[in-house]
Amino acid sequence: MTIYLLNMALFSLGLIIIIRESNLIKKIIGLNIFQSSVFIFYLLISKVENGLPPVFIDATSVYSNPLPHVLILTAIVVSIATTSLALALVIKIKNIYKTIEEDELDET
Amino acid sequence: MSQIPILIIILPLIIVPIILLLRNNLYSYILSIAVSLINLVLTILLLQYVLKSGNLYYELGSWSAPIGIRLNADLLACYFLLLINLMSFICLAAGKKIIDDTVQENNIFLFYIAWLLCNIGFCGIILTDDIFNLFVFLEISSLSSYFLISQGTHKASPIAAIQYLFIGSIGAVFILLAIGMLYVNTGTLNMTDISQSISIGNISLPIVLSIGLFFVGIGIKSALFPLHGWLVKTYSYAPSIVVTYFSGTSTKVGIYILLRVFLDIFHTIEPLEYYDLASFILFLSLLGVFLSTFFAIRQNEVNKMLAYSSIAQLSYILIAIMLMTPEGLSAALIHIFNHSIIKTGLFLTIAVLFVNQSNITISDLSGYGKNFPVLMLSFLILILSLIGLPLTSGFISKWYLVSSILDSNVWYISIMVLVTSFMTVFYAWLLIEKIYFSDLVDSKKYSHFEFRYSFVILLAIASIFLGIDTTLTVDLSEEISNQFYMVLDK
Numbered sequence: 001m002t003i004y005l006l007n008m009a010l011f012s013l014g015l016i017i018i019i020r021e022s023n024l025i026k027k028i029i030g031l032n033i034f035q036s037s038v039f040i041f042y043l044l045i046s047k048v049e050n051g052l053p054p055v056f057i058d059a060t061s062v063y064s065n066p067l068p069h070v071l072i073l074t075a076i077v078v079s080i081a082t083t084s085l086a087l088a089l090v091i092k093i094k095n096i097y098k099t100i101e102e103d104e105l106d107e108t
Numbered sequence: 109m110s111q112i113p114i115l116i117i118i119l120p121l122i123i124v125p126i127i128l129l130l131r132n133n134l135y136s137y138i139l140s141i142a143v144s145l146i147n148l149v150l151t152i153l154l155l156q157y158v159l160k161s162g163n164l165y166y167e168l169g170s171w172s173a174p175i176g177i178r179l180n181a182d183l184l185a186c187y188f189l190l191l192i193n194l195m196s197f198i199c200l201a202a203g204k205k206i207i208d209d210t211v212q213e214n215n216i217f218l219f220y221i222a223w224l225l226c227n228i229g230f231c232g233i234i235l236t237d238d239i240f241n242l243f244v245f246l247e248i249s250s251l252s253s254y255f256l257i258s259q260g261t262h263k264a265s266p267i268a269a270i271q272y273l274f275i276g277s278i279g280a281v282f283i284l285l286a287i288g289m290l291y292v293n294t295g296t297l298n299m300t301d302i303s304q305s306i307s308i309g310n311i312s313l314p315i316v317l318s319i320g321l322f323f324v325g326i327g328i329k330s331a332l333f334p335l336h337g338w339l340v341k342t343y344s345y346a347p348s349i350v351v352t353y354f355s356g357t358s359t360k361v362g363i364y365i366l367l368r369v370f371l372d373i374f375h376t377i378e379p380l381e382y383y384d385l386a387s388f389i390l391f392l393s394l395l396g397v398f399l400s401t402f403f404a405i406r407q408n409e410v411n412k413m414l415a416y417s418s419i420a421q422l423s424y425i426l427i428a429i430m431l432m433t434p435e436g437l438s439a440a441l442i443h444i445f446n447h448s449i450i451k452t453g454l455f456l457t458i459a460v461l462f463v464n465q466s467n468i469t470i471s472d473l474s475g476y477g478k479n480f481p482v483l484m485l486s487f488l489i490l491i492l493s494l495i496g497l498p499l500t501s502g503f504i505s506k507w508y509l510v511s512s513i514l515d516s517n518v519w520y521i522s523i524m525v526l527v528t529s530f531m532t533v534f535y536a537w538l539l540i541e542k543i544y545f546s547d548l549v550d551s552k553k554y555s556h557f558e559f560r561y562s563f564v565i566l567l568a569i570a571s572i573f574l575g576i577d578t579t580l581t582v583d584l585s586e587e588i589s590n591q592f593y594m595v596l597d598k
Binding site for chain 2: 042071086
C-alpha cells in the first residue's frame with residue numbers, strides 16, 4: 001500500500017510542476033515525472049505475490065502478469081515522442097521570442 | 109467487405125512512409141487527397157453494409173476477441189467515421205493553395221504526413237474495440253495535431269501548440285491511468301468484455317477512480333466548459349485550414365469517446381446517473397453556453413468569435429446527451445453532424461478569403477458582400493443556420509434539442525437554450541452588418557471566382573439540404589440512439 005501512496009505522491013508532484021512552473025523545460029520535466037508515475041502504476045499492478053518473472057519454466061509456477069509491461073512499453077514510446085516534440089517546439093519558441101519563461105511569453 | 113474497417117486505418121498508414129520517401133510537395137498532395145477520397149468511399153460502403161446487416165467485427169490477425177484486438181464497426185462508429193472522413197476530404201480538396209501559402213516550403217510534405225496521421229488517429233479511436241488501442245490512437249492524433257497547430261503563420265502558433273501539448277498530455281495520462289484502473293478491476297482490455305464484467309453489485313474503488321479520471325481526461329479532449337481554454341488559443345493561432353479541419357472533427361471525437369466510455373463500457377452501472385455526473389455536466393454545460401456566447405459577442409477577431417461559438421455549440425451537444433433519454437442522444441448526434449458542417453463552412457470561408465493572414469478582425473470583412481456575392485451568400489446561409497433559422501440544418505438540430513429537453517424532467521432548461529440561441533443573433537449580426545452594410549476598406553480586392561470557393565458553397569448547400577431532407581441525420585441518429593438505449597434497458 002505504501003508504494004501506491006508514494007506513486008500517488010509522484011503523480012501529484014508531476015502535475016504540480018506542470019501547472020506551477022513557468023519555465024517550459026521545467027514543465028516538460030514535470031510532464032515526464034507525471035507520465036512516469038502512471039508507468040510505475042502499471043508495473044505495480046502486474047506484480048503477483050511470489051510470482052516469478054514471466055519466462056516459461058514449468059506449468060505449475062506462478063508468474064507475474066506480463067501484459068501491463070507490454071502495454072507500458074507502448075506508452076513509453078508515446079511519452080518519448082511527446083517529449084521530443086515538446087523540446088522541438090521549445091527550440092522554435094526560443095528562436096522567435098528569445099525566452100522560454102511562460103509569463104514573459106504571455107506579455108509579448 | 110469484411111476488410112473495410114482495417115483498410116480505413118491501414119491504407120493511409122501505407123501512404124505515409126511513401127510520402128516521406130518521395131519528399132515531393134505535389135505528389136504528397138495528390139497521394140493524400142487520393143487516400144482521403146478512398147477512405148470516404150470505403151466509409152460510405154461500410155455504412156451501407158452496417159445499415160443492412162448489423163455490426164461488422166474485424167479480428168486483427170484472426171485472434172478472437174478477448175485475447176486478440178478487434179475492430180468494431182457499429183452504426184455509431186460509422187456515423188462518426190463519415191463525418192471525419194468527409195471533413196478531411198473537403199479540407200484537403202479546398203486547401204491546396206492555402207497550405208502552400210501558409211506552411212513553409214520544406215515542411216509541406218511533413219504537413220500532409222501529420223494530417224494523414226491525425227486522420228488515422230481519429231478513425232482508429234472510432235473503430236477500435238480495445239480500450240488501450242483507443243489511448244494509442246488518441247496519442248497518434250494528438251501528437252500530429254500539435255505539429256499541425258505549430259505550423260501557423262502567426263508568431264504565437266508554437267506557443268499555442270506547446271500549451272495544447274501540456275494540457276492534451278495531461279488529459280491523455282488521465283485516460284491512461286483510468287484504463288489501468290479498469291484493467292485492475294476486470295483483467296481485460298476489450299470494451300465489450302469490460303462492460304460485461306462490471307456490474308452494479310460490485311463497484312469497487314478502482315472503478316470509481318476510473319470513472320473520475322475518464323471524466324477529466326475526456327472533458328479536456330472535448331473542451332467541456334471549464335476545460336475549454338486550449339480551444340480558443342488553438343483556433344486563433346493555428347493555420348486556418350487546420351482550424352477548419354479541427355472545428356468539425358477533433359472535439360467531436362472527444363464526444364465520441366465520452367459516448368463510448370460512459371454509455372457503452374460503463375453502461376451496466378450507469379455512472380452518469382448513479383453519481384449524478386449527468387446533472388453536474390448539465391450544469392457546467394449550461395454555464396458554458398451562457399458565458400461562451402457572451403464572450404463570442406465581445407470578440408473582435410473572427411476566429412476567436414467562432415471558437416467561442418464552437419464551445420457554446422459543444423455545450424448544447426453535451427446538454428442533449430446528459431438528458432439521458434434516447435431523444436436527447438439523437439438530438440446530440442444530429443447537432444454533431446449539422447454543427448460540423450456549419451462550422452467547417454464558416455472557418456473555410458475565412459480560410460479561403462484570407463489565405464496568408466492571421467488575426468482577421470470583423471472589420472476586415474467590411475463590404476465583402478458586394479465583391480464576393482456568391483461566397484458571402486453561402487457565408488450568410490451558414491450563419492443563419494448557426495442561429496437556427498427554419499429551412500436550415502441548424503433549425504433541425506435546435507428543434508430536436510428543444511423538444512427533447514421539453515420531454516425530459518428538466519424542461520426549464522429549454523428557456524435558457526432559447527435565450528442563448530437568441531444571443532447568437534447578436535454576434536451573427538455583427539458579422540452580417542460588416543459584410544453587407546459597410547463600405548469596402550480595401551477596394552483592390554478582386555472578386556474573381558476560384559475553385560476553392562466552391563467547397564464553401566457546397567457546404568452551404570449541404571446545410572440547406574440537411575434542413576429540408578433529414579433522412580441522413582435524423583433517421584440515422586434515432587436508429588443509433590434506439591440501439592444504445594435498447595442495450596441499456598436489458
